[in-house]
Structure formats: structure tokens, C-alpha cells
Amino acid sequence: MGKILTVLLIELLILIVSVFALKIESTVGFLLLLVSIVFAIYYGAKNEKIRYRLQDAFSSSRRFALILGIILIFIFPLFFMDSPYWVFVITIGVIYIILAIGLNMMLGSLDLVNLGFAAFFGIGAYTVGMITAKYGLHLPYLIVLLLAGIVAMIFGLLLCLPTMGMKGYYFSLTTIAFGLAVELTINNLEWTGGPGGIKNIPHISLFGLNLGDSYTVFGYDLPFQLNYFYFALVIMLLVMLVAWLIHNSRIGLSWNAIKEDDIAARAQGINIKVYRIYAFAIGSFIAGVAGAIFAPLMGYIAPTNFTYAHSITMVAMVILGGIDNIMGIALGAFLLSIAPEKFRAFSDYRMLIYALIIILMVIYRPQGLIPKKIRKYDFIGGAKDE
Amino acid sequence: MPFFKADHLVMRFGGLVAVNDFNLELQPGDLVGLIGPNGAGKTTVFNMITGVYRPTSGRIYFQDKDITGKRPDIITALGIARTFQNIRLFTDLSLIENVMVSYHVRLKSNIFEAVFKLPRYMRQENAMYEEAMELLHKVELDHLAEEKAGSLPYGEQRRLEIARALATHPKLLLLDEPAAGMNPNETLQLMDFIKQIRDEFDLTILLIEHDMKVVMGICERIWVLDYGKTIAVGTPSEIQNNPEVIKAYLGEEEYA
Numbered sequence: 001m002g003k004i005l006t007v008l009l010i011e012l013l014i015l016i017v018s019v020f021a022l023k024i025e026s027t028v029g030f031l032l033l034l035v036s037i038v039f040a041i042y043y044g045a046k047n048e049k050i051r052y053r054l055q056d057a058f059s060s061s062r063r064f065a066l067i068l069g070i071i072l073i074f075i076f077p078l079f080f081m082d083s084p085y086w087v088f089v090i091t092i093g094v095i096y097i098i099l100a101i102g103l104n105m106m107l108g109s110l111d112l113v114n115l116g117f118a119a120f121f122g123i124g125a126y127t128v129g130m131i132t133a134k135y136g137l138h139l140p141y142l143i144v145l146l147l148a149g150i151v152a153m154i155f156g157l158l159l160c161l162p163t164m165g166m167k168g169y170y171f172s173l174t175t176i177a178f179g180l181a182v183e184l185t186i187n188n189l190e191w192t193g194g195p196g197g198i199k200n201i202p203h204i205s206l207f208g209l210n211l212g213d214s215y216t217v218f219g220y221d222l223p224f225q226l227n228y229f230y231f232a233l234v235i236m237l238l239v240m241l242v243a244w245l246i247h248n249s250r251i252g253l254s255w256n257a258i259k260e261d262d263i264a265a266r267a268q269g270i271n272i273k274v275y276r277i278y279a280f281a282i283g284s285f286i287a288g289v290a291g292a293i294f295a296p297l298m299g300y301i302a303p304t305n306f307t308y309a310h311s312i313t314m315v316a317m318v319i320l321g322g323i324d325n326i327m328g329i330a331l332g333a334f335l336l337s338i339a340p341e342k343f344r345a346f347s348d349y350r351m352l353i354y355a356l357i358i359i360l361m362v363i364y365r366p367q368g369l370i371p372k373k374i375r376k377y378d379f380i381g382g383a384k385d386e
Numbered sequence: 387m388p389f390f391k392a393d394h395l396v397m398r399f400g401g402l403v404a405v406n407d408f409n410l411e412l413q414p415g416d417l418v419g420l421i422g423p424n425g426a427g428k429t430t431v432f433n434m435i436t437g438v439y440r441p442t443s444g445r446i447y448f449q450d451k452d453i454t455g456k457r458p459d460i461i462t463a464l465g466i467a468r469t470f471q472n473i474r475l476f477t478d479l480s481l482i483e484n485v486m487v488s489y490h491v492r493l494k495s496n497i498f499e500a501v502f503k504l505p506r507y508m509r510q511e512n513a514m515y516e517e518a519m520e521l522l523h524k525v526e527l528d529h530l531a532e533e534k535a536g537s538l539p540y541g542e543q544r545r546l547e548i549a550r551a552l553a554t555h556p557k558l559l560l561l562d563e564p565a566a567g568m569n570p571n572e573t574l575q576l577m578d579f580i581k582q583i584r585d586e587f588d589l590t591i592l593l594i595e596h597d598m599k600v601v602m603g604i605c606e607r608i609w610v611l612d613y614g615k616t617i618a619v620g621t622p623s624e625i626q627n628n629p630e631v632i633k634a635y636l637g638e639e640e641y642a
Contacts, residue, residue, distance in 0.1 A: 242501070249500040250490050250511075257476050257487045264474035267436060269462035269491030269554055278497065374480050374532060377515060 006057040007065045015072045019079045022086060022338065030342060070237070077229050084223035091225055091297060093337040094232040095290050100317040100333035101243050101326060102286030105279045107315060108324040108372075109247070109255035112279070113172045116159075116179025117314050120284040122306030123155050124148040124291025126186060129198035129301050141204045145292040152288025153281050155182070160280035164273060167262075179311050187303040197302030204231065204296045211296070228297045235293060239286055240326055247324070248375060251278060256324070320361050322368030331369055387450050389414045389590060390558055395444035397430050397614075404430045406614040408444070410592075412558070417584055417591045419605035421598075421625075423634055426611040428594045429471055432560050436468050437461040448558065463491045467556035469547045471563050471594070477536030481527055481546055484535050485518040488553035518553060525549045525579075541572045545579075552587060559583075561593040565600045573597060577604050602626065610634065 017037065024030050044050050058065050080086040099121055106112040127148040131137050139147075159178050163171055186192040193199075203212025203224075211227040246252050257265040258272050266272060295301050313336060321332020336354075343353050361368075390412040397405040405427040412418060420428050433439045435446060437458040445454045453461055467488075476484050493500075493514070499507040522528040525545040530538070535546060544564060551559060564580070565573045577600055584591050595601045601608060602622040610618040610625060612634040618625055625631055 245501045245503070249503070249507075250486075250493065251497060251500060253479075253483055253487060254490060256479055256483075260476035260478055261474045263438065263458075264470065264476065265487070266438075266458040267462060267468055267470075267474075268488040268550065269459045270487065271457070271459045374534065375483065376532065377482060 003057040004061050004064055006053065007061055008068065010054065010057075011065065011068050011072055015076065019076070022080070022090075022342075073233065074230070077226055081220065081222070081226075084225050087223055087225040087229055088297075089338065089341050091229040091232050092294075093334045094229065094236050095294050095297075096314070096317065096337040097330045097333040098232070098236050098239050098290040098293075099287055099314055100321070100329045101239055102283045102290070103314050104243070104318050104324065104326075104329050105246075105255075105283035105286075107318050108329070109252060109259065110276065110279050111259040112167075112276075113315065114175045114283075115172050115308070115311050115315065116175035116177070116182070117283075117287060118306045118308070118310035119179045119182035120152040120156060120287035121291045121294070121310070122182060122186065122301075122303070124152045124288030125295040125301050125305070126192060126198070126291070127151045127288065128292045128295040129201050130192070132296070133198050133201045134193070141206055145289060148292035149285040149288040152291065153285040156280040156284025156287075157277065159284075160277055164276065176308065176311075179308055183303050183307055186306075193302075195303060197300060197305075198295075199300050201295050201299050201301065203299075204228075204293075206231070225297075228293070232293050232297075235289065236330075239289070240330070244326055246282070247326070251275065253375075255279060316358055320358065320368060322370040322372060324372040325368070325370050328368050328370030328372075387447065388412065389416075389449060391447040392431070392435065393445045393447065395431070395434055395446070396442045397427070397434060397439060398442045403614050405434070405441075405611075408611075408614075408616060410609060412590050412592065414557075414590055415584070415588070417581070417604060417606050418593070419601040419608040420592060420594045420611065421596070421601055421608060422611035425613075426634075427614040428611055429562060430614075431611075432468060432562055432594065435461075435560065436466060459491070462554050462556075465555070465557040466560065467551035467554045467558075468560040469544075469551050469562055469564060471566070473540075473543050473547055475535040475543055475547055475550070477534065479535060480532045481522060481535055481538075482515070482518055482531040484546060484550050485521055485553045486514055488550050489514040489518065491554055521549045521553055522546075524583075540567050541569075544568065544576075548579075548583070552583065556587075556589065558590045558592065561591065561595075563594055563596060565595055565597045573600060576600070580604060 017033075021030065021033055021037075024033060044054070077087050077090055080090070099117070102120075103114060103117045106114045125148070128144055131139065131144055131147065159175065163174050166174060187195055203210055205211070209227070211231060212224050213227075214224045215222050215227070254265070254270050254275050257268070257270060258275055262272055294305075298305070314333075317333040317336045318329050319332070320336060321330065322328025339354055339357070340351075343349075388411045390410070392408055392410040395405055395408040396403070408427075408431055410418075420431065422428055430439065434441045437453075437456050437460070440455040445452055447453070448464060448466060451464065453464060453466075456464075476487065479487075493507075493510055498504070519528055519531065522531055525548065527538075527542060527546055527549070530542075535543065538546060544567075548561070548564065561580070565576055568576060580591065580593070581604055583589060593601075593605070605622060608618075608620060608622060608625045609616060610628075610631050617630045617634060618628045620628065
């Protein structure tokens with residue numbers, strides 16, 4: 001019972017602190033909060049007794065912790081009903097979590113540093129924009145979502161095949177070129193709207209509901225962004241579940257083996273080409289799906305949404321959060337998509353502080369906020385890592 | 387047709403002839419040594435057999451099949467496994483995972499069954515896990531099953547690498563300097579272990595080794611390479627007294 005209470009209190013504390021952190025307007029106050037969070041985590045991690053008690057509490061009531069966590073995430077945006085802008089920012093954060101999990105299939109599992117991942121995001125978003133706004137086709141949204149994923153996947157395979165034998169910076173360099181090529185193409189083609197992008201992308205309508213409407217619940221007028229938040233959240237949870245299942249299956253294991261030593265992996269009978277194709281296909285499909293949520297949420301997309309800088313940010317999210325750990329990646333993606341908003345007060349120094357955080361992280365905690373864990377095998381039931 | 391045959395293998399890297407006209411025949415159950423000074427081309431022979439290099443010329447036959455230039459993973463699936471001179475474990479994975487990776491060759495389930503943990507996949511996974519544990523038990527590492535492979539001391543890493551190779555169910559096992567870095571006591575244990583696994587798993591073993599105690603102690607026949615050429619073939623006692631071999635190892639005697 002005490003353990004469940006510990007989990008409950010910790011998760012509530014995290015919720016309250018994060019709501020407070022987003023709401024606080026004074027810059028000094030925010031910085032003070034940030035410093036005290038870092039201090040608290042540092043002290044907690046150093047103190048054996050506290051760390052052991054927390055680990056014990058979370059590992060013995062794993063299911064409760066997970067369900068409570070999901071419930072609290074569903075409640076989270078309700079604290080921002082007065083400012084739809086924050087709901088919007090959080091929704092973008094959720095979309096970036098989806099992207100970072102897709103990227104991790106290459107970057108984290110296989111050590112392929114893809115610096116053009118935003119291209120797949122853009123291809124997904126443009127697929128939706130072209131179908132719904134430019135050609136005005138009235139397909140069911142879920143079909144459009146699937147198409148966005150498939151088109152991104154086709155481009156993923158197009159990038160995968162010629163880079164098959166590449167590793168390290170040769171691979172990264174090629175992906176930079178790929179990302180730029182996609183960005184420049186949609187920027188210069190008249191067919192895709194050029195630099196002006198695609199305007200008036202209609203809102204998602206799903207099972208007779210229009211996500212662009214604001215609904216009234218118990219007399220409260222809810223901002224339409226909230227609909228998008230919940231939709232993105234459901235997709236995010238699905239993507240997380242699939243990514244977790246893959247990570248703990250023989251595919252995740254083979255990916256990791258190839259990452260560690262591809263020559264030894266081949267000598268154990270692993271066909272590395274097939275596993276690379278899996279990573280590209282699944283990763284870019286997920287990015288396309290993220291784009292399919294992004295386009296109707298924005299209503300307007302342009303090449304500037306899918307640049308090299310966006311690709312770099314996605315890589316930073318995975319590295320900051322923790323390579324190959326889904327919870328870590330989610331945390332990293334969320335922090336890095338919220339952080340620029342919080343540092344707006346510093347105006348000119350915003351990107352500087354942002355960069356400083358990343359440099360400090362890489363120096364002092366290169367394994368990420370929540371590092372990768374060793375899979376546990378407690379048969380029957382397969383591998384578990386969370 | 388013999389069980390395994392390397393027929394006039396040549397490997398050139400640019401102007402360097404690493405292996406020149408290498409011939410080898412193995413019968414099932416053989417335990418054969420491949421020796422020679424550093425740079426003689428021993429590991430290159432292994433790399434050609436396992437598909438890492440495609441020979442410049444010559445053919446390799448294994449169980450009546452021509453396997454010359456096939457992909458390494460296909461050759462492994464056909465029944466040839468190897469260990470590496472400079473130990474290539476998956477250091478960040480646990481011991482049990484290192485061994486389980488090798489079972490994937492034989493799994494019949496597809497990707498969807500694997501991801502969604504459908505019954506057939508889970509049955510195979512369970513059988514695989516139990517077999518992997520048994521192998522770890524055989525190399526006396528089962529108590530460390532969930533430790534990272536990189537945290538093991540050197541001698542135990544060598545044993546784990548052999549267990550990992552055995553997990554692919556090989557018929558021919560290539561061991562590249564299995565005794566390197568071991569102390570005399572560990573070396574003795576290793577010699578027993580190699581003979582034991584040959585009998586238990588019906589293996590044919592080809593091994594490269596610098597430790598003459600190991601080679602002379604367990605090998606039934608020995609091939610000696612020098613500068614890419616086979617300079618002698620024979621039983622341990624024949625090799626020990628062969629003047630060509632002595633010359634290759636110690637240099638030519640000079641008469642003043």
C-alpha cells in the first residue's frame with residue numbers, strides 16, 4: 001500500500017511541477033524552479049536510500065504507475081483552458097514525441113544518425129495537404145493518415161536502398177543531402193505550392209466529429225486545440241506501444257546486435273539488409289503519421305516547417321532523452337519542444353541557452369536523462385524493459 | 387566429395403597476395419589446426435570461408451554445395467560458425483541476448499508474429515530461451531545471464547563467444563585464436579572444452595592458434611601457412627620436425 005502511495009505522490013508531484021513550470025510567467029521564477037528541479041533530481045539520484053525506495057515502488061506496481069501516468073497525461077492540458085496557445089504548444093510536443101520515437105528506430109536502435117528525418121515529417125504533412133486542400137478529395141481521415149504514412153515510407157525506402165552499405169558520417173552526410181533535396185524540391189515545385197506552401201488545410205473529421213470545432217462539456221467551452229491534443233495523444237500511445245513491442249522482440253534485439261558489431265551480427269546469421277529496411281520502413285511511416293496530424297492542426301504548411309534545423313532538433317531530442325528508451329525519448333522530445341517557448345523571455349539569447357543545455361547534457365550525462373535498460377527475460381512473457 | 391573443401395584459394399589485396407593457392411579438405415569430426423607466423427594469411431582464410439571476403443580465385447565447397455562468395459549470414463545458416471581473433475561480442479547486450487541473437491537464423495515466425503507476440507513466436511522464443519540458458523550453463527556462465535557481456539573478464543568473453551557460435555547449430559566451427567590471452571590453467575580447461583564440444587555437438591573444428599601447446603595437444607592434423615603459402619601439412623609430430631616449419635618460425639640458420 002505504501003508503495004502505491006509513493007507512486008501516486010511522485011506522479012502527482014511531477015504533474016503539479018510541470019503545470020507550474022509552464023504557467024509561471026516570471027523568468028526569474030522559472031529559472032529558480034528549474035534549478036531546484038535539477039538539484040532535487042541530483043540529490044535524489046545520489047541518495048541510495050531514496051533511489052532504492054523509488055525504484056522498488058515503481059517496479060513493484062508497474063501497471064498502476066503506467067495507468068495513473070496515462071490518466072494524468074489526459075488531465076494535464078485541462079490546466080491550460082484559459083490559454084489555448086499552451087494547449088497548442090503541448091500538442092506540438094506530443095507530435096514531436098511521435099517523431100522522436102520513429103527516429104530512434106534508426107538513430108537509437110541501429111546507430112544510423114539520420115540528419116534528414118524532418119523530410120519524412122514534411123512528406124507526410126504535404127501528402128495530407130495535397131489530398132485534402134489542393135485536390136479537395138473527401139477521403140475518410142484515417143485513410144489519409146495511412147496514405148501519409150505509406151508515402152513517407154516509400155521515400156524512406158528510397159533513401160534506404162542507396163545508403164545500404166553506409167555507416168557513420170557517410171550515412172549522415174547522405175541524409176543531410178536527402179533532407180535538403182526534399183526541402184528544396186517542395187520549395188521550388190509549383191505543384192506543391194512553392195515557398196507559399198499549402199493553405200486552408202481542412203480540420204480532421206473523425207467519426208462525425210470535427211476536431212476544428214470547440215465542444216462544450218459541463219458548461220465549459222473547450223478550445224479546439226484540445227481535440228487535437230487528445231487525438232495526437234492516442235496516436236502517440238499507440239506508437240509507443242508498437243515501438244515497445246518491437247524493441248522487445250527479436251527485431252529490436254537484432255537491431256541492437258547490428259549496432260554493436262555488424263560483422264559479428266552477420267556471422268551470427270543476421271541479414272542486416274532486411275533489418276535496415278525494417279528500421280527505415282517503420283521509422284519513416286511513423287514520421288509520416290506525425291505529419292498527418294501536424295498539417296490539419298496548423299491549417300497551413302510551408303517548407304520552413306521541415307528544415308534541417310528541425311531534423312537536428314529531433315536528433316537532439318533522442319540523445320537528450322535517452323537512446324533506445326521510450327520513456328526517455330518522450331521526455332527529451334517534450335522538454336525540447338517546450339523549452340524554446342519558455343525561453344522566449346530571453347529573446348536574443350533564447351537559442352544560446354537552448355544550445356547550452358544540450359552541450360551540458362552531452363558532457364555530464366551522455367547516456368541521456370533516462371538511459372537504456374537491459375532487457376529482462378522472465379519467461380513466459382518475453383522481454384520487458386520498463 | 388569431402389565434407390569441406392577449399393580448392394586453390396587465392397586472395398589478393400591490390401598488389402599483396404595474402405593467401406596463395408590454399409587447399410584444405412576436412413572430413414566430419416576432424417579437429418584441424420591452422421598455424422603460421424603473424425601475417426601468414428590465417429585469418430584471411432577464415433574470412434574467405436565465412437564470406438567476409440570473396441576469394442580472388444578458387445572455390446569453397448561445403449556439404450556438396452559451392453559456397454564461394456555467398457553472404458556471411460547465408461553461410462552461417464548453412465552451418466559454418468566462427469569466433470573472432472579480437473573477440474567481437476555485443477558488449478552492451480546481456481549474455482543471454484548475445485546467445486539468443488544466434489537463434490534467429492532458424493526462427494520460422496514472421497515480423498508480425500514477432501512484434502505482436504503471437505503463440506507460435508512465443509513458443510519458439512521460449513524454446514530458444516531455454517536452449518540459450520543451457521548453452522550458457524555449459525560454458526559455466528549461466529549465473530551471469532543478465533549481465534552485460536562487456537563486463538566479463540577476458541577468458542569468460544572467449545567462452546561466451548564460443549557459446550554464441552554454437553547457438554547457430556554449426557556443423558563446422560572455426561575458432562580464431564581461442565586461447566589468446568588465457569593463463570595456462572584456463573588454456574588447459576579450454577583444450578578439454580574444445581574436445582568435449584566436438585564430441586557432444588558432432589562438430590568439425592578448424593582452429594587458428596599461436597599457443598603450440600594447444601595446437602600440438604588437440605589437433606589431429608596441422609596446416610602451416612607462411613606468406614600466404616601452405617608450407618607443410620601433417621600430424622603434430624611431423625610438423626614439429628619439419629625443417630620448412632622451423633625455418634618459417636625461427637628464420638634461416640646462418641653458417642659463418
